[in-house]
Amino acid sequence: MPDVVVIGAGVVGAACAHYAARAGLDVVVLDRGPVAGGTTGAGEGNVLVSDKEPGPELDLAVLSAGLWRELAGLGGFEYEPKGGLVVAEDDEVLAALTALAAGQGVEHTVVEAGRLTDYEPHLAPGFAGGVFYPQDAQVQPMLAAATLLRKGARGAGRGTPSLRTGVTVTGFLRDGERVTGVRTDRGDIPAGAVVNAAGTWGGEVAALAGVHLPILPRRGFILVTEPLDEPLVLHKVYTAAYVTNVASDSAGLETSAVVEGTPSGPVLIGASRERVGFDRTVSIPVLERLARQAVELFPALAARRVIRAYCGFRPYCPDHLPVIGEDPRAPGLYHACGHEGAGIGLAPATGHLIAQALTGGRPGLDLSPFRPDRFDPDRSGTGTPAKEG
């Protein structure tokens, strides 16, 4: 009998399995699809501290950014500590951006208008200035997830999580309230504990245990250009509007381009946000807006060709915070999902904290803002409204 069953082989599930195995636990990871086949496979690979307002999620992001640096030592996936440049359209926005940066307490440099091209030679003229965040980084999320699962615990001298793809969880084994394993289409798997790392589908998994998690899909499109001969974009670059869009509660379409180069040559242009359910139908107006915003940041991109576009579904919680920790309504069931667009960045810290909880350790961060039962009506008023990134 494994100590832990992790549901979901995306980057968050992989990180949970990785740190649990490092803590000496025997871990089985289940996924109904392949590794990294859900939102992880549709992500850009953002590891951002720059877009988070001060609060619990920023604390999580800072912890996670450090853990990614360490995990990069495993090899097997691209990790680029390239830094992020947030640019402001006008002086008012720049003032707000600078104030945010001062409040975040993370390493940053305020960049005056005249110095922006020192960072990004091809940036359009006319921006009022910006803030550079050296801790922002980029990982190739699919290979990162696969690597965490495969050679995860080897360095720590422990077992490697066992990955079983093509297995669908259909229910939970219970002993009274307590969760004692999972039922699957391939048979029952009793376990000491179960981690729900099903991402955008985390609410459905929770429902199988009779508990409510209000996780909804928030669709995003990404454009990919042809490979460029020489790098045109050196950092992660986005406008200050991105920060407000991320934290917005609007169901309607919001776009704010995040532009960056990749080691294999193409430029990625991300980040539309819409709540339209799991609809994959192509939306040309969304692609058009992303393209326009990217060209506004880097006019030279106008002549480059887009060869691909894809969409994914961020796991969105009403307060923009992930759900991390044991569920008091179903002891033995731990949640690690609902990270919205920040799942890649926040995965290591989430896995680290879950492993601490699984082994009865004192969590390195206060988990109460991420409590699974914070959305229950009888507990309302105790949660901290928080901004996300």
Place this chain on the structure above:
Amino acid sequence: MTRVYDLAVIGAGPAGVAGALEASLAGLDVVVIDAAPRPGGQYHRHLPGSFHALRPGALHHGLERFMRQWEALRSRAEILLGHRVWAVERTGGDAAGGTAGAAMGAAAGAGDTADAGDTVDGTVGATTDATVTVRCLAGDREERPRAVRARALLIATGAHDRPLPFPGWDLPGVLTAGGAQALLKGSLVVAGRRVVVSGTGPFLLPVAAGLARAGADVRGVYEAGGRFGLARHPLLAAGKAAEAAGYAAVLARHRVPYRGRHAVVAAHGEDALTHVTVARLDADWRPVATRTVACDTLACGYGFVPQLELPVQLGCATRRDADGTPVVAVDAGRRTSVPGVYAAGETTGVGGAELAEAEGRLAGRAVAADRGRRVPPLPALARRVDRLTAFARALHEAYPVRPGWRDWLRDDTLVCRCEEVPLSAVREARRLGATDARSVKLLARPGMGWCQGRMCGYAVACLAGEDPAAPRRPIAQPVRLGDLAGLEHPPSEG
């Protein structure tokens, strides 16, 4: 006010031209769009002038017929050649129908377990207020965006070659069978070349015959599937005796050997092709014995892949054809699951030019009828489509791709040429937990490059252990960011 056509036809091959002609004859205002500078599609892809001289006899017949239709169409419809379509959108009308269709198509495109939309139930209410916007890029280097609007859409985008990878297939001199056909345009290019033709399917015969007639030294035709040789070629059984005999006569006259159950399993050369390894195959296509044949050109083809990105964009339901290939699901009037959208030709199942033309005619007539024109029934046409469809199915069954081709690959054989992904990287992705083509692509990058998996998609799906899924390409053709960003301009005059 922007012009809104009754019908936009994408593809000026046999299906598209026949469909457009039927619809215009019935009184519809029709526009025909094709990426190539000339009509004809893959099948009649050559300059009519040079082609007449090259193809006498039975083969001539199809082209003359096509050119007659084309001439008739030119005076009746708007023709937009050299227009590459990168996206189609459907707006207005009964959103419900479109959305339901979109959901079905999305499931199929996602490569989900469900093979969405096996059948189309009956006649979908095809007349709607919706319009379709076809987004094109016109011209060559100085391309400019252009949008065309229509109340109905006929998708006749045809198919492209389906290659299989093998060691050396990335050498200069190795072509797809369709690419070799293109070489025939100028006989000067071909004459004197030492050519080997390999693959499976009836298309190898016209390719080899055309090359021989154009003066190439064809060193052999190696058909991986056929066990019996030309004398019992399935074309004969399918009532195509005259056509088959025509090819056989050309090959005999030029002393071109034809070998069934043989294939080229490796190509060799330093900077360009110098020779190939030809293997005798067992029933599963595993090499049994090999020998070497010197040549400077190799034409390889293992069938065709229907071009489905536009129907998938619109959410049209797909089904699996006899050989497992995803194709658009249509009813007897070639209506897709999305109201106002029709499909004909290879997109609904690879079956050759004759079938494509007949399907195109059915589609054109159905569009006209659905738009309130009087179209007398033509039961003979439907019967003809049924007969040719049965023939196509028989050929699919006679020429399956057998799994033993994987034994031709070595660890360092490139599976994806654009991204230079070797077989070993695909295997490593599978070890890491990639269980389908999409996750193999995400972990190892095959299909991420310029051709977006058109060349390697079939092989990658097979290597990932699944049937190929309908391609999800929201951008069907590369488009400049500047053009994409400029889309807010109202659609230009059609």
